[in-house]
Amino acid sequence: MPHVISALVAKRAELAGELLALDRQKAALIDQLAYIDHTLAIFGYEGNPADIQPKGKHAYRFKRRELPRLMRKIEAEGVKLTYRETALRIIEAKGWNAANGALVTKIIECVKSQKSWRRRRATQSK
Structure with a gap:
């Protein structure tokens, strides 16, 4: 054989x-x-x-603190970007498929949430 x-x-x-x-x-x-x-x-x-609706496991797209680190790296370039543009840069950095509309939408939501969290945190510390 x-x-x-x-x-x-x-x-x-x-x-x-x-x-x-x-x-x-x-x-x-x-x-x-x-x-x-x-x-x-x-x-x-x-x-x-x-x-009773089954629960699925949460799909973690980023390691701990990876999303804020990627966002800081992108923002360090000094260019003002929209949520979508930031999400697309993150998707590119991770090597994911930017043509996947569902993925882009989920990453945009992650970016919005992270920026919102950062703003709330900044106003609380003042």
């Missing part, structure tokens, strides 16, 4: 093993949900537990 084929067979076996592990993890989570649903019923919850 050529080296490439044996490597692909090994990779497929590895991925199939990961898939089985995820299936077991999914089954365990379904069991945990059933236990919680039953406990909710015991404590008098009258709604349908399946109607």
Whole structure:
């Protein structure tokens, strides 16, 4: 068997093993949900537990204090930029796709929030 084929067979076996592990993890989570649903019923919850909206994990786009550091670096150039222009420069600095409209919108919101936080902090310290 050529080296490439044996490597692909090994990779497929590895991925199939990961898939089985995820299936077991999914089954365990379904069991945990059933236990919680039953406990909710015991404590008098009258709604349908399946109607409870699932929570997703928060996607952190920046490391701790990375956004303010990037903004200070951009502002140090001395050019007055809009939120959008600042966001686009940050996206460029991070190597992300600036054509992704949803990402640009989220980064603009992050920039607005950071500038607002900075203004509030500056007025509090006076």
